[in-house]
Amino acid sequence: AQSVTQLDSQVPVFEEAPVELRCNYSSSVSVYLFWYVQYPNQGLQLLLKYLSGSTLVKGINGFEAEFNKSQTSFHLRKPSVHISDTAEYFCAVSASGGYQKVTFGIGTKLQVIP
Template structure:
């Protein structure tokens, strides 16, 4: 079984400042990792994913994440945030067989301060 920990429930950041949202996972098997974004009153949108290969993955809206197997982490970063990045961000993991259920973290609410 897999689990995901997002230690930061809320992260306030000034506009144009960098941000890192932390995600740690636990699994006894190989995993695929994802970040989803949920804007207010909307569904979940896939931001980026790690399946294999390069540990630095780039996603939409200027976000990137780095897979670190030794630290079992998959932190999300953006060098300069905008007001429009205000949303809830969920880290998720699935087993390495693919097409299995997603296990989500509790989410991090990113608030951008003008």
């Protein structure tokens, strides 16, 4: 089984400042990793995913994440946030191979301050 720990429940950050949302996972098998975002009153949207290959993954809206196998981490970063990035961000993991259920973290609320 897999588990995900999102270390910060809320992250306030000023507009145009950089941000890092932390995610650690636990698994005894190879994994796929995901970041989803939920804007207010909307469904979950995939930001980016790591399946294999390059450990630096670029996603939509200027976000990127780096898979670090030794530290079992998949932190999400953006060099300069915008007001519209205010949302809840979910890190998620699934076992690699075939059809696997996705295990989510508890979510991190990013609040961008003007």
